[in-house]
Amino acid sequence: MRLVHASLSALLLLTQLPALGQQSDDDAGLRLLMQLSSDADWKLLQTTPLDFEVHHPQGMTRIGDSFYMTAVETIVRPEAIPDSESKYDRTPGAGKGYLFKFDLQGKLEATISLGEGSKYHPGGIDYDGENLWISVAEYRPASHSIVY
Template identity: 45%
Template structure:
């Protein structure tokens, strides 16, 4: 399948590379940056103005589990957006959220602002949508949603905002004032999307994980990438990812950003928590 035509899109090399990606593609680790500060449980990642923005949830009181995830207790915690230099040094810890809404999610840079959602740590809980100015680091509330929004981004050419619910079981489109333009049930059950980025107008790259039981009862983390076209409510392509960090997490577990250069496609990911062996590292894999 060829990538959809995009008018004057600067991301054509990235799109071309993504449409050649399949489960036979090889991933080679070409770099890692260790984050030498408490990172807690990273959630989303975006590159902007030469900086890396990494969202993370710090859990103070864990939510009480329930068979129905909407009935979990909200728990208590803090939402963070870590602003990093090119070597992973912490420049600023921006606190985000309000009361029981402390769980930041996947994020993206629209060329002007970093867009971020912060939700209760349970399915169906409310969320706040924020933008962060990458220069001043001013945080601005944009709108609120009566659902758990696990990732969000803005499409500047169409002036629309896209986001996914808990596990991305429902995908939303809003205008920039928060009015719902569309919402639809995700037909894909391959992985639950945890982070997303805009590739070109109306085309998203979503990344995520499914935790599957094995025959011996131990869990297996299956990762994946998906090309999603919200305007047509379609998944154009999805590809499994089964590359793991030193701590044993699939690399698409949470924060992911994909770039392309003259040497090919690169996946930048931070799958490990601060208390995992070795702590959090931003891993870069080249795909061939």
């Protein structure tokens, strides 16, 4: 297995925002976030090296002193289906979805495989204060997904 050195760049503003749906006395951070555009001047606040195979990261959230990150490993890339009568414009390809848990220093604590059959591409991740929510779909439009 090839070891990939990656970096996790975190903006502290995002970790300070209240969870969606929760009320806060100070929504200033959320208002600032909503004003961001592609022209925003981002400032790197922290970099944490990750010494494990991260593949293609998709979503990340922080809970306490741990980060949770979803990623997809594409084993066979989807291929276009020319002039097909199928509802799909490409093959599903093949791959593996992952949920990684790592600490604030970037040390891997746990890995869980995600997906079922052709549904191997995790999307974002969310935490509602009690549960993690992760969608995993086929790697093509107009397909199917599951939610963990």
